[in-house]
Amino acid sequence: MIHKKICMVGACGVGKTSLVRRFVETIFDSRYQTTIGVKIDKKSIQANGQDVTLVIWDLAGEDDLAQVRASHLRGASGYLLVADGSRKSTLAAALDLERRIRGVLGPIPFILLVNKSDLTDEWEADEALAGIVRLGWPNLRTSAKTGNGVEAAFQQLACRMLGNPGD
Amino acid sequence: MSPARWSRADNGDTLQDEQLSRLRALVMGPALDELNALRNRLDDPTVRAGETSQVIAEAIALRSRRGGELRQALQSSIEEALRISVQRDPHMLANLLFPVIGPAIRKAVASSLTGMLDALNKTLEQSVSVRAVQWRLESWRTGKSFGEIVLLRSLLYRVEQVFLIHKETGLLLGHEVAQSAVVRDADLVSGMLAAIQDFVRDSFAPAEAKDLESIQMGEFQVWVQHGPGALLACVVRGVPPHELGSMIQDRLERIHEQMGAALEDFRGDATPFDAARPILRSCLTGQLEHARRRTPWVLSAAAILLVLAAVTLGYIDFLGQRRWSAYLERLSAEPGIAVTSAQCGIRGCTITGLRDPLAADPNRFLEGSGIAPEKVSARWEPYISPAPQFAAARRLDAHKEAVELQGVFFKTASAQVAPEALWPVANELHLLLEAASAAGRQVNVELSGWTDASGLEAVNAKLGQERADRVASELAALGIPAGRLVSRAGGVSKSGTGGPKDWSRRRVTFRVVPAP
Numbered sequence: 219m220i221h222k223k224i225c226m227v228g229a230c231g232v233g234k235t236s237l238v239r240r241f242v243e244t245i246f247d248s249r250y251q252t253t254i255g256v257k258i259d260k261k262s263i264q265a266n267g268q269d270v271t272l273v274i275w276d277l278a279g280e281d282d283l284a285q286v287r288a289s290h291l292r293g294a295s296g297y298l299l300v301a302d303g304s305r306k307s308t309l310a311a312a313l314d315l316e317r318r319i320r321g322v323l324g325p326i327p328f329i330l331l332v333n334k335s336d337l338t339d340e341w342e343a344d345e346a347l348a349g350i351v352r353l354g355w356p357n358l359r360t361s362a363k364t365g366n367g368v369e370a371a372f373q374q375l376a377c378r379m380l381g382n383p384g385d
Numbered sequence: 386m387s388p389a390r391w392s393r394a395d396n397g398d399t400l401q402d403e404q405l406s407r408l409r410a411l412v413m414g415p416a417l418d419e420l421n422a423l424r425n426r427l428d429d430p431t432v433r434a435g436e437t438s439q440v441i442a443e444a445i446a447l448r449s450r451r452g453g454e455l456r457q458a459l460q461s462s463i464e465e466a467l468r469i470s471v472q473r474d475p476h477m478l479a480n481l482l483f484p485v486i487g488p489a490i491r492k493a494v495a496s497s498l499t500g501m502l503d504a505l506n507k508t509l510e511q512s513v514s515v516r517a518v519q520w521r522l523e524s525w526r527t528g529k530s531f532g533e534i535v536l537l538r539s540l541l542y543r544v545e546q547v548f549l550i551h552k553e554t555g556l557l558l559g560h561e562v563a564q565s566a567v568v569r570d571a572d573l574v575s576g577m578l579a580a581i582q583d584f585v586r587d588s589f590a591p592a593e594a595k596d597l598e599s600i601q602m603g604e605f606q607v608w609v610q611h612g613p614g615a616l617l618a619c620v621v622r623g624v625p626p627h628e629l630g631s632m633i634q635d636r637l638e639r640i641h642e643q644m645g646a647a648l649e650d651f652r653g654d655a656t657p658f659d660a661a662r663p664i665l666r667s668c669l670t671g672q673l674e675h676a677r678r679r680t681p682w683v684l685s686a687a688a689i690l691l692v693l694a695a696v697t698l699g700y701i702d703f704l705g706q707r708r709w710s711a712y713l714e715r716l717s718a719e720p721g722i723a724v725t726s727a728q729c730g731i732r733g734c735t736i737t738g739l740r741d742p743l744a745a746d747p748n749r750f751l752e753g754s755g756i757a758p759e760k761v762s763a764r765w766e767p768y769i770s771p772a773p774q775f776a777a778a779r780r781l782d783a784h785k786e787a788v789e790l791q792g793v794f795f796k797t798a799s800a801q802v803a804p805e806a807l808w809p810v811a812n813e814l815h816l817l818l819e820a821a822s823a824a825g826r827q828v829n830v831e832l833s834g835w836t837d838a839s840g841l842e843a844v845n846a847k848l849g850q851e852r853a854d855r856v857a858s859e860l861a862a863l864g865i866p867a868g869r870l871v872s873r874a875g876g877v878s879k880s881g882t883g884g885p886k887d888w889s890r891r892r893v894t895f896r897v898v899p900a901p
Contacts, residue, residue, distance in 0.1 A: 221557065221572065223555060223653075255584060270653075273573070292583075
């Protein structure tokens with residue numbers, strides 16, 4: 219059984235923890251995040267025909283990007299970069315985060331998740347997203363509320379980490 | 386010398402050089418080319434370096450064999466090189482030293498601990514408490530030093546879980562659990578442990594980058610040892626001894642030794658680390674609880690036995706004292722016996738006192754008293770008891786003596802006796818019977834008739850009987866109860882100093898005997 223460490227990163231309030239809660243059952247309380255800045259969960263899935271256990275480090279989202287702990291990122295095989303589709307500023311934050319993480323971990327697989335896709339009335343991310351798509355970033359629209367796109371996000375990241383980005 | 390002459394001479398020299406060169410080429414031929422090649426080899430540093438590199442290893446080996454000068458010459462350069470290397474990347478040297486530095490430090494620490502133990506011994510020797518006494522007893526019993534026992538008894542722990550965690554990713558490489566321990570998801574616990582490490586390092590010690598070594602909460606402790614590729618975390622219940630840290634460190638070193646390559650190449654597949662499972666299992670040690678309880682059990686059993694023995698001894702002593710008192714009571718109640726001192730202990734009993742010779746034998750009372758006669762040593766001084774029964778007995782004795790001194794004498798071949806010759810005898814017999822009755826005793830008087838040695842034997846026997854019968858009947862006539870008199874033939878008397886016809890042999894004698 220392969221184990222892979224992945225991280226959930228993104229600005230505050232974009233719904234990282236809600237996405238994880240959609241995906242796994244956990245034994246840790248969310249208080250961990252506020253105390254030591256991270257909460258860890260896991261989920262076993264099948265990707266590329268093999269069993270893989272994702273150990274998910276859900277990092278506390280902080281408005282001050284400098285606060286994201288590099289030490290928590292260390293050893294990660296991939297990450298999910300989460301933004302809030304109803305807040306343009308979170309996409310800008312995601313751009314900045316990706317640059318910072320590339321600086322620490324080098325180019326590792328990641329997927330941009332534009333979350334809260336259920337809030338169609340308040341959606342304001344299309345324009346910014348179009349710019350990001352031009353950068354060639356893989357991206358998905360997700361909704362932690364409806365569960366839309368959540369499984370697919372983890373699944374695709376797992377495939378990318380196992381060396382098959384086309385899946 | 387003029388300048389013109391110099392110039393001419395210069396021109397002449399140049400010409401001479403060219404001629405000489407030509408001459409040299411003619412004379413030396415191909416040898417000149419070789420000479421030039423040699424000069425090139427010596428002048429060109431690149432060529433020289435290449436050539437030196439081919440022999441340098443052998444040269445160093447040869448030089449080293451000749452003495453220590455090379456080492457001295459190289460020392461400062463090597464030191465400087467090491468210093469620069471450490472400055473550039475301290476981790477490289479740290480990783481190199483990791484497998485050896487642990488044992489070296491442990492050795493040093495162990496020797497200093499031994500010293501500490503001695504000091505502890507001295508301090509504890511002065512302390513007094515119930516526990517200290519128990520430990521001292523145990524130390525005496527087991528032959529271990531007191532300090533060792535104190536440490537042993539104060540420590541009680543169990544390693545319940547052990548996690549081998551990949552340092553870089555925080556992913557779990559191996560996990561072993563003791564029986565009955567509560568286990569949450571090991572993958573998550575391992576990740577969280579790694580995260581907490583990061584948290585502590587980032588929050589409190591960013592400059593020195595110290596590693597977190599233990600986490601304590603209630604009766605649980607997590608002991609973490611760090612290696613270059615992995616950490617080993619032990620979840621311990623209770624109070625572990627200091628040596629546990631060294632033990633964990635040792636196991637971690639062995640894991641690095643055996644699977645250093647696997648740790649470096651780890652890409653999420655923990656299967657190669659199954660080989661480390663025996664090492665991990667060996668971390669699940671502990672000071673077991675029942676081992677600690679055994680001693681108090683033995684101690685309490687010994688205490689119970691002691692109490693039982695004391696109670697038994699006390700009871701035996703109490704019984705002995707009771708028997709002794711009963712014996713003394715009986716002795717005191719006995720007339721003619723006066724106890725002046727008596728004592729009885731474990732070693733035996735002694736008794737001293739006064740005893741009338743007529744009184745009962747004190748040893749007779751020991752029979753059936755439960756006291757062994759050989760345990761009693763008695764010293765009795767004789768005395769005359771004023772008790773009435775003894776006075777009467779003594780009177781009876783006197784009269785008995787008087788009666789037995791009496792004798793009645795006869796003529797040759799005669800059994801005739803004058804009645805008045807018997808009056809003194811009758812008188813004595815009266816007094817005897819009176820004294821006997823006063824002393825409450827029944828006595829008979831045996832009369833024996835004797836003859837001298839003359840005459841026929843058959844006649845003599847008959848004569849003796851006749852003499853006794855005669856005296857008895859005369860005494861009866863004088864008022865002595867006939868039932869008290871028993872007559873018999875005594876035979877030929879051997880008393881007297883005269884010849885066969887000695888008069889003193891013809892007689893009747895008296896003996897007082899208890900009535901049947």
